Amino acid sequence: MQPLASVILKKGKEESMERFHPWVFSGAIDRIDGAIEEGDLVSVSRSDGKIIGYGHCAIGSIAVRIFSFGVTIPGDDFWKNRVDQAYILRQQTGLTDAPGTNVYRLIHGEGDGMPGLIADYYNGTVVLQAHTVGMWLVRKAITDALKAVLGTKLIAVYDKSAKTLPFKANIEAKDGYLYGTSSAGEVLEHGNRFRVDWLEGQKTGFFIDQRENRKLLASFAQGKSVLNMFCYTGGFSFSAMQGGALLVHSVDSSAKAIEQTNENVELNFPGDTRHESFVADAFDFMQEIKTKYDVIVLDPPAFAKHRNALSQALQGYKRLNAKAFQQIRPHGILFTFSCSQVVTRNNFREAVFSAAAVAGREVRILHQLSQPVDHPINIYHPEGEYLKGLVLYVE
Ligand code: SAH
Numbered sequence: 001m002q003p004l005a006s007v008i009l010k011k012g013k014e015e016s017m018e019r020f021h022p023w024v025f026s027g028a029i030d031r032i033d034g035a036i037e038e039g040d041l042v043s044v045s046r047s048d049g050k051i052i053g054y055g056h057c058a059i060g061s062i063a064v065r066i067f068s069f070g071v072t073i074p075g076d077d078f079w080k081n082r083v084d085q086a087y088i089l090r091q092q093t094g095l096t097d098a099p100g101t102n103v104y105r106l107i108h109g110e111g112d113g114m115p116g117l118i119a120d121y122y123n124g125t126v127v128l129q130a131h132t133v134g135m136w137l138v139r140k141a142i143t144d145a146l147k148a149v150l151g152t153k154l155i156a157v158y159d160k161s162a163k164t165l166p167f168k169a170n171i172e173a174k175d176g177y178l179y180g181t182s183s184a185g186e187v188l189e190h191g192n193r194f195r196v197d198w199l200e201g202q203k204t205g206f207f208i209d210q211r212e213n214r215k216l217l218a219s220f221a222q223g224k225s226v227l228n229m230f231c232y233t234g235g236f237s238f239s240a241m242q243g244g245a246l247l248v249h250s251v252d253s254s255a256k257a258i259e260q261t262n263e264n265v266e267l268n269f270p271g272d273t274r275h276e277s278f279v280a281d282a283f284d285f286m287q288e289i290k291t292k293y294d295v296i297v298l299d300p301p302a303f304a305k306h307r308n309a310l311s312q313a314l315q316g317y318k319r320l321n322a323k324a325f326q327q328i329r330p331h332g333i334l335f336t337f338s339c340s341q342v343v344t345r346n347n348f349r350e351a352v353f354s355a356a357a358v359a360g361r362e363v364r365i366l367h368q369l370s371q372p373v374d375h376p377i378n379i380y381h382p383e384g385e386y387l388k389g390l391v392l393y394v395e
């Protein structure tokens with residue numbers, strides 16, 4: 001085997017990595033000893049030569065993502081151990097055998113010590129998404145680890161990395177099964193049935209991260225008119241229906257998403273006339289809603305994917321939330337979210353606060369929401385806290 005290249009940091013630039021932050025920015029690197037290609041395993045050392053850890057290198061501002069701290073080179077059973085630990089966390093938090101739920105995130109990147117890798121479990125099928133070439137290159141080892149850890153609970157592993165790998169890497173990955181086969185399947189979340197299409201759907205097929213927040217919505221829905229804006233496959237809508245809503249409107253700009261929402265309504269509440277769905281742009285739809293709704297859910301896609309889009313994103317959140325505040329009925333409940341990683345909890349709060357001020361409504365915070373236990377945040381990597389939500393009472 002070719003010796004590992006070593007990435008040597010500039011003097012004084014090692015502090016965050018010594019505090020177990022997994023990202024090595026290109027500006028912190030003094031030199032690289034040895035030849036590297038994108039995705040290679042490299043060691044990362046201080047300027048005095050002491051090894052801090054091992055990770056995958058990448059072209060871009062995050063030049064290395066460290067997954068193993070300390071001087072020992074990750075051995076053959078490294079990925080098996082990591083996947084095992086990830087599974088144990090889900091077991092310990094009651095997700096692997098939860099009654100009424102058979103879908104959860106099994107690997108959440110940095111949160112599970114596997115930066116650049118996502119794995120979602122859909123009632124037997126694991127959908128992998130590599131965001132780095134390094135993780136994509138070890139996908140076979142990850143698949144073997146999944147087989148060993150999940151045993152008979154695993155039917156298939158589907159690799160859906162073609163669109164998530166950095167395009168500059170030019171590796172022309174194709175999506176496909178790495179183990180077994182399965183077709184788009186049905187999953188259960190809190191007793192609600194969902195058709196999940198991991199082949200064609202957004203992300204890995206479903207937004208697992210809103211599971212607990214969807215459940216919370218049910219407790220506010222009794223006798224209410226509910227608008228589920230950015231509904232995707234309808235998750236929040238079924239919670240509202242389960243909770244006794246009088247009327248539920250689901251809106252998404254994607255016709256395919258609305259088709260899936262309608263299919264899922266039929267699965268869970270066949271023939272229920274309380275539900276109606278609309279293919280529409282959120283900003284257009286919100287223009288016209290008047291005071292029709294007691295409860296509004298706003299769960300938009302990430303408005304800012306990069307730091308330089310932050311201020312525009314905050315304007316977007318402000319505009320969207322102002323529309324909701326202006327039109328929601330008295331004693332209304334607003335569930336509002338941001339899933340942009342670069343938008344901090346404080347940023348988001350401020351955007352929502354200015355929206356409330358624009359609308360001139362009295363607003364109280366009832367809940368401050370986050371991502372669920374299967375999307376854990378590595379304490380040394382605060383950037384991993386991406387999902388932020390507020391439940392607000394609007395007088
Ligand atoms: N709340 C959903 C997940 C929302 S994901 C759930 O619980 O599963 C964001 C959704 O917003 C996607 O389905 C996307 O199609 C939709 N979307 C993106 N831009 C939009 C726009 N301008 N207007 C309406 N919907 C939009």
